[in-house]
Amino acid sequence: SRCKANFNSIHHAMRDFVRYSFV
Structure with a gap:
């Protein structure tokens, strides 16, 4: 989930x- 959130932010x-x- 954290990786997905990071990707969304980027x-x-x-x-x-x-x-x-x-x-």
Whole structure:
């Protein structure tokens, strides 16, 4: 479960990063 949560956090961070990159 912890690994899954970590992956989810990374996915969210990556999405935020991509959003900033596009802007």
